[in-house]
Amino acid sequence: MTATKATNDLALLQKVSAFIWNEAALLDAKDYDAWLDLWTDDGMYTLPIGDTEDFDNAVNLCHDNAKMRRDRVGRFQRGFAISSAPPAETVRTVSRFVITRVEGDEVTVESAEHLIEDKFGRQRVWAGNVTHRLVADGDSFRIDAKIVRLLNSDGMLNSFSYLF
């Protein structure tokens, strides 16, 4: 099958939106075990700095394979990381879904994410452009790649005790 711009496939759009909204809900609820289950074994979760595409050879905010994802989640869950005990509370919105590529059982979706964190009585706002590469899995999908490009990723940030 050839790659198509498939934004007009409303059924598919609905399906991937529901999947990504569910992922967002899991992250806000800090249901990280369920989040880990969404991934393929070789999936990579990346927050790049700047506009690089060569993640392997660049310094990223994170560039996690399955082991690093598990370690990261473990860090959040065990209660020894002071930045995550307690963690900031988050509420996020993911929207502006555009399916940019469909090939075989792979779908690439681009979206916008706004996240508000609350800790120490102060709130901070973050925004990012998100790319999901999803692979069909039965009735649903698995995440094979997720790239979140934060606004100002190459500027001054603060530390994060949650995932995007």
Next chain:
Amino acid sequence: MPKFSDLDALYSPDAKVATSMYEDPDLFKEEMERIFHRTWVWVAHESEVPDKGSFKLSHVGLEPVIVARDRKGVLHVMVNRCRHRAATVCEVKKGKTSSFQCPYHGWGYGLDGSLRALPYPEQYGDDFSKEQHGLKRLRTESYQGMVFATFNEDIEPLTDFLGPKVCRYIDLFMKQGGGFPVKVLGEHQFTVPMNWKVQLENTTDAYHFPVVHKSFMQTLDGATEDMFDFLDKGKGWVEDLGNGHSVMMMIPELEDLDANLDQPIPERFEGLAEELRGEGYPEDQVRKIVRAVGGAGFNLNLFPNVSFSLAFFRVLTPVAVDRTDIRHIAIGMEGGPAAANRARIRLHEHFQGPMGFGSPDDAEVWERVQRGTKGGEDLPILVNRGIVDEEPGELGPRGHISAETGMRAAYKMWKRMMSV
């Protein structure tokens, strides 16, 4: 007469720090003038401005500066402020250019800051001197690729300010180029609501490591965890190196990366070693590179704004009395094997930066110091740990690995600079 004449009340002879040291905006202003305006301040690594015409933006204290390499390859540091009506002449973080042109009325400056041309100069009359209206330039010197600048024309040369012991540690630190020149690979930047001295204190604070970084330790393999257990092993030390500088030797076996090259390759680097052998690197070079990838065994803290920490540079920029910008700069091997640089980058991402397994926990405790400062203004902050069994070193005292000797070194210099 300086406003803060009773410096003993701010930092007492028995190593207690007044709460106002983190909080008083007037004191902060005074520090910017007396310290950041008068001493050598780190602004860049030479690899960040590699070519003729390369530039990057930086700060000396609160002042925005441009670090640029001119056509002859000479580095210049100048204030990013047009001499006409003060607009910044550059807002691009880094890049390459042949000149800087002010966006407001078009004054144009060369890579060395000299005023080259201005539109319609006639209205300034015949005696207007372009020579006197270049960008304000700072004295600039580097050592081992580390570029420092100062507003103080009368200060001693950089290497005298650092001193031979600091220079020796810098030489040792740069051995993690593994035989290649050291090069900046990228950086993490984050801001923390804290006074700059809270971070200055941290780089030679081994005492916090097992507490704050427990969750990082839990993600290491046994041998690596054991290596980071430097507090229990107690073979390390902290030493005052004069002029506010200090070293914290955590892993003495890794003081000199060229020594003990015949040691077995740690398990976590076996894969990398195999990869390098596969690329045709001879065994002795493989060992040298692999050892370099793990980083040096110490942190070197330079007063007032840069430290060399295991495998990266940590830079602080004061922003306000209760706000400090932090940069964690990843370094690697210029022209070295890509696999080795990748390994260093992954190690960097593991600990450093906004999403690292270490930095967010550091940032949290630093912020908590600042928040706690609001309570009990009469209570002093203690940096007297280990003062009881310090030994005299060559240039200053040397203490237990968990001693606050490095902080006392910094505060001694702080006091000296604030008193003149």
